[in-house]
Amino acid sequence: MYARRAPGHRLRLKTFAVSETGGTHRATLGQHITMTANPVVHLELTGGNTALGNLKIMVIREGKVIRTLSSGGDTAITFEDPVVGGSGTTYYRCIVLQDGWPVLASNPVFVTIRPGPGAPSVSKQESGA
Numbered sequence: 295m296y297a298r299r300a301p302g303h304r305l306r307l308k309t310f311a312v313s314e315t316g317g318t319h320r321a322t323l324g325q326h327i328t329m330t331a332n333p334v335v336h337l338e339l340t341g342g343n344t345a346l347g348n349l350k351i352m353v354i355r356e357g358k359v360i361r362t363l364s365s366g367g368d369t370a371i372t373f374e375d376p377v378v379g380g381s382g383t384t385y386y387r388c389i390v391l392q393d394g395w396p397v398l399a400s401n402p403v404f405v406t407i408r409p410g411p412g413a414p415s416v417s418k419q420e421s422g423a
Contacts, residue, residue, distance in 0.1 A: 305390070305398055309338035312386050312403045315374055326404040332377050333405050335361075335386060338370040339398075350391040356384045381407050 311320040313336065314329035320336070321327035335353055351369060353361040360375060375386075385402035 304341055305392070306340050307338075307388070307390075307398060307400055308340050309336055309370075310386075310388055310400050310403065311336045312405055321403050321405070323401040323403060326406065328406040328408060330408055333375045333386070333407070334372060335375055336372045337388060338368075339365070339390065340368045348393050350394075352389045352391075354387050354389065377407055381409055383407075 309322075311322040312327060313320040313334045314327070315331040315334055317329065317331070317334075319327060337351070337353065339349075339351060347366065349365045349369070351363040351365060352359045355375065361371075361373060363369060363371060383404060383406040385404050387402045388398075388400045389396060390398035
């Protein structure tokens with residue numbers, strides 16, 4: 295789930311997911327994934343046949359912007375987020391600004407990184423509602 299505020303435009307977050315480097319399992323909005331390797335972030339944003347204008351797309355990990363993209367139309371990106379030591383749980387989300395105004399914010403994808411062997415596992419995040 296994501297919140298969208300884009301009057302007159304069909305801005306859509308087609309994909310926002312996190313997988314393990316070399317892995318086949320993915321977690322998407324509101325889900326949780328456990329992995330033993332670096333996370334890979336997948337993002338696809340589309341406007342259909344509508345020009346989207348001046349977009350700033352920010353990928354956030356644990357409240358800090360880790361990647362910023364500028365776009366004027368459909369956008370797809372996949373990148374590895376190298377984890378430097380340690381383990382634990384974090385989250386990824388994206389926020390999109392259009393002409394400086396927030397127009398889209400995703401729910402988080404939760405990621406737990408555990409060192410050592412083992413396949414990633416994906417589960418639905420518990421909600422407090």
